[in-house]
Amino acid sequence: MAIQIKQVVFKESETGRTEIDYNFLGTNYARKTYVVKKNCSIRLPKYPHTHKIGHTLMLIQGNARLAYKNAEGKVKIIKMQIGKQYFVPSDVPHQLEIKGGIVESYYPTSSYITSKAQIRTINEDFFKEEKKR
Numbered sequence: 001m002a003i004q005i006k007q008v009v010f011k012e013s014e015t016g017r018t019e020i021d022y023n024f025l026g027t028n029y030a031r032k033t034y035v036v037k038k039n040c041s042i043r044l045p046k047y048p049h050t051h052k053i054g055h056t057l058m059l060i061q062g063n064a065r066l067a068y069k070n071a072e073g074k075v076k077i078i079k080m081q082i083g084k085q086y087f088v089p090s091d092v093p094h095q096l097e098i099k100g101g102i103v104e105s106y107y108p109t110s111s112y113i114t115s116k117a118q119i120r121t122i123n124e125d126f127f128k129e130e131k132k133r
Contacts, residue, residue, distance in 0.1 A: 015040040030109045036062070038100040048095040048122040055107035057086045062101015067126035069093040075126045095126045 011018045019033040036042055048067070057066060059080040066086055067077045080086060080103070088094050096103065 015042050028109050029106050032105040033060075034096075034098055034103045034105070036098040036101055038062075041097065041099045043125075043127065044096040044098065045121070046125075048093045048124065048126050049119050050091050050093050050122070051119045052090050053107055054087060054089045055105055057088065057096065058084070058104045058106075060102040060104055063099040064101055064103050065097045065127070067095045067097070069126070077126070093122050093126075097127055 011020075016034065016036040019031075019035070021031045021033075034042075034044065048069070057080070059082050061082070064080040065077055066080055066088075067075055068088065069075050069092070078086065
C-alpha cells in the first residue's frame with residue numbers, strides 16, 4: 001500500500017488563514033479550517049447567509065460564536081464549546097464569529113461545488129442585532 005498525499009489549499013490574510021481540503025479523509029467530504037490569530041476577530045461571512053447544503057462546525061481552539069435565525073425568525077447566538085459539533089441544516093440563515101481560535105467546517109464535496117451559486121446573503125449582522133435585544 002502506498003502513502004497518499006493530498007494537496008491542501010491555503011489562503012492567508014491579516015487575521016489568519018483558511019485551509020481547504022476538498023476530499024477530506026477520501027470520503028467525499030471537504031474540510032475548511034479557519035485559523036484566526038490571537039487578539040483578532042472575524043465574522044464568516046461578513047453577513048449571514050444560507051445555502052442548499054447542511055454542514056458541521058467544530059471549535060478546535062479559542063473562542064467562537066454561531067448565530068442563526070430560528071423558524072420563528074428570532075436570532076439565537078450559541079457560544080461554541082470545544083469538543084462539540086454544531087450541525088447547520090440547509091437553508092438556515094447563519095453567521096460565525098471567531099475570536100483568536102480555530103474552527104473547522106465539514107460538508108459534502110459534490111453538493112458544495114454544485115450549490116456554490118446557491119448561497120444567499122442576508123443584509124444584516126446577527127451579532128450587531130444582539131445589542132438591540
